[in-house]
Amino acid sequence: MALEGNDRSIAAFTMAGHALVHWFETSIPIFLVVWLTEFDAGVSLFGIVVALGYAPFGIGALPGGVLADRYGTKRLIVACLAGMSAAFLVLSLATSIYAIAVGLVLWGVAASVYHPAGLALISTGVEERGTVFAWHGIAGNTGIALGPFVAATLLIVLEWQLVAALLAVPGVLAVLYGLSAEFDPTAAVADDVDAGPDDALSLSEFFADSRALFASAFALIFAIVAVEGLYYRGMLTYLPEILHGLPAIEGLVVPAGLEGIEPADYIYVGLLVVGMGGQYAGGKLTDRLEPARGLLAIFGVLAALALAFVPVTGLGLLPVAALCGAFGFFLFAIQPFYQNAVAVYTPPDTRGLSYGYTYLGEFGIGAASIAVGGFVLGEASLAAFFGVIATFALAGAGLSVALLAGLGRFTGAERPAGAKE
Structure with missing residues (x-):
């Protein structure tokens, strides 16, 4: 990846975030097979429970974009990684279908903010935008492939609760990395940005911008x-x-x-x-x-x-x-x-x-x-x-x-x- 300085830092940070969003997302269907047996619940009921987790993933993207403009992209991505990791730790402690529902909803809410925040960060902070978009996408595909593979492999030898906790470990490490990462989130458009990340977006401004x-x-x-x-x-x-x-x-x-x-x-x-x-x-x-x-x-x-x-x-x-x-x-x-x-x-x-x-x-x-x-x-x-x-x-x-x-x-x-x- 022939990138330097600020571009390289943003690329590494967003690639980690994108991979982990899909790492968690695609491992959930693997757990579903175990949960159906563990909790002796019907497919349709668990289908609703899993849908409760996936629904905020799409619905929350819009408020996630507003929050990215309001609080800053880096801050929001770190919160996303922390929230997704915490959600899988909640799942690892679940003893009922209701606790699983709570964990999945928490994951969906946390994950929903990543794409608007991550892509906004690349678009405003990176000079070699096309190259970073490419590597960012590759990282997402890597997470898509590795999430179910690692979950299914670990479930062969470990209890599902421990597997859920282990899957949260990369997320925790990414949070620590994100807190220490340094880059300029507006390096590519510094002269064009009027509002800072801490300028509040009122409801009237939201509708006006929309x-x-x-x-x-x-x-x-x-x-x-x-x-x-x-x-x-x-x-x-x-x-x-x-x-x-x-x-x-x-x-x-x-x-x-x-x-x-x-x-x-x-x-x-x-x-x-x-x-x-x-x-x-x-x-x-x-x-x-x-x-x-x-x-x-x-x-x-x-x-x-x-x-x-x-x-x-x-x-x-x-x-x-x-x-x-x-x-x-x-x-x-x-x-x-x-x-x-x-x-x-x-x-x-x-x-x-x-x-x-x-x-x-x-x-x-x-x-x-x-x-x-x-x-x-x-x-x-x-x-x-x-x-x-x-x-x-x-x-x-x-x-x-x-x-x-x-x-x-x-x-x-x-x-x-x-x-x-």
Whole structure:
């Protein structure tokens, strides 16, 4: 990572935070399997309990963005790391389903502030923004892959309460690191920031800033992020189940000693690993390509991949694995582009609020595709499901065209790299 000084310090701090958010997030479903047996509760009841934890993760992004602008990004990220670690320590002491609910809600509230605060910090403090967005995304994917792997491995030999406590240890270490880390959070935009982190944002100012954002290019960016979230959440939620049912994968022989591990899981984890490369490539390209053009190109690819899925399933294992690899690459390559679009088209002193709205769209509105996708898979067909998914990408492409066409009319923001006068 060829970064120096302030950029390197912010990159290390935010990469640790991003990895840990997803480290905790993706370990929860592993614990769910144990809790269902431990507490002898129904799946639907525990589904509600787990939803109570995940819901604030998206809903809290908007107030998290406001708090980032109010109290400062570093302070909020350290609080996030401390809160998530404390939540897993609460889980380690849980003796009832109600205590588990408390721990999960605490985790969701704490985790919700990370994305608006972390991305706001990168966008205002880093000069090599595209590169840091890339490494930041890779760190998140690392947490996504390691969280369930480490939890599942430890649960083989340890009680779940001890595993929950051990998973909190990296978070505690990150808090100690964050308290000692030194960097300038506004180094990249110091001359453009009017309000300091301790200037209170009143309710009237919140509505005024929100109106100003949605009267600008950000309205299009918010819509782009929302449809990307619909594609992302619907795809990653149901792809494991879809892969398990494919004849090409069901017939795969598992090597001796690995019995009990589903081959489809290898392909899914591989998709997430390939996503690290997508994050890096997308982040590097944001330094060379204006956001609207990058978004348009990748949405087009994602639409084509979704429409190709059902025909490819009949071609055998290798084509399916290759298609999933392509899904992973482009599904994560698009993220640095919309993250950079927010930085390009919004004022620095409302960056936290901007990213709060962004992740409300990504995780909040995006979650609706779980219900939509489940209905389509249950009542229609696999082809219909991927048709709906492709529609989300096509909508994103259309919105990207609108963003590109309106480039010359958007004011009060940076000029995208590569844009013509």
